[in-house]
Amino acid sequence: xxxxxxxPSSLSASVGDRVTITCRASQGINSALAWYHHKxxxxxxxxxxxxxxxxxxxxxxxxGSGSGxxxxxxxxxxxxxxxxxxxxxxxxxxxxxFGPGTTVDIK
Amino acid sequence: QVQLQESGxxxxxxxxxxxxxxSVSDDSVSAANFYWNWIRQPPGRGxxxxxxxxxxxxxxxxxxxxxxxxxSVDTSENKFSLKLRSVTAADTAIYxxxxxxVVLPPTGPKFYGMDVWGQGTTVAVSS
Numbered sequence: 328x329x330x331x332x333x334x335p336s337s338l339s340a341s342v343g344d345r346v347t348i349t350c351r352a353s354q355g356i357n358s359a360l361a362w363y364h365h366k367x368x369x370x371x372x373x374x375x376x377x378x379x380x381x382x383x384x385x386x387x388x389x390x391g392s393g394s395g396x397x398x399x400x401x402x403x404x405x406x407x408x409x410x411x412x413x414x415x416x417x418x419x420x421x422x423x424x425f426g427p428g429t430t431v432d433i434k
Numbered sequence: 435q436v437q438l439q440e441s442g443x444x445x446x447x448x449x450x451x452x453x454x455x456x457s458v459s460d461d462s463v464s465a466a467n468f469y470w471n472w473i474r475q476p477p478g479r480g481x482x483x484x485x486x487x488x489x490x491x492x493x494x495x496x497x498x499x500x501x502x503x504x505x506s507v508d509t510s511e512n513k514f515s516l517k518l519r520s521v522t523a524a525d526t527a528i529y530x531x532x533x534x535x536v537v538l539p540p541t542g543p544k545f546y547g548m549d550v551w552g553q554g555t556t557v558a559v560s561s
Contacts, residue, residue, distance in 0.1 A: 361547030370530060370551035371481065382549060414481055418545040422496040425481040
């Protein structure tokens, strides 16, 4: 199975900050990478698919980039509703796997 | 906007079978461009993909659970289901159903992210 690692595992930030989260895959996954935002008690929400495609309705402050085994999610200006856990997911090969998550909390 | 809703018992005894159903608010379960997933989150841990099913019943399961999992789909009722046999406390989790987009070129399926999720249902395994 393809292993995904995320860094950092957690971070503290303020409203308005620029935040970058990294996801690394244990082998190449082409462009089959998605990012999700997850709050306790809520359903995960798809933010980005295919590395850099913004899901419909997701604010443009979210962006994704990368290739091969190294990918990033950037939030250009953190908003109060963005404090949550972020997961990357690879859909290139079975089993589909998620990263361990990055928790973004309020500084 | 399509909605998904999980249902099933909140408590299952060890060694028994966990059975959950995901009801889909429209008839997109019959569409070839979607795949239907089960994902779970044990307490204090991250997300684990259990498997998916297509409208035609084709399935792919996570090898870590494959020996205990069966998924099925009922397109006439707009729902799909999960059965997990011989459960233990390690199967205690929030279980989510989710829809994903897929395209099917001749070279093989390309899967996109899971864009619609149910709210999740908590299942505890305990005697």
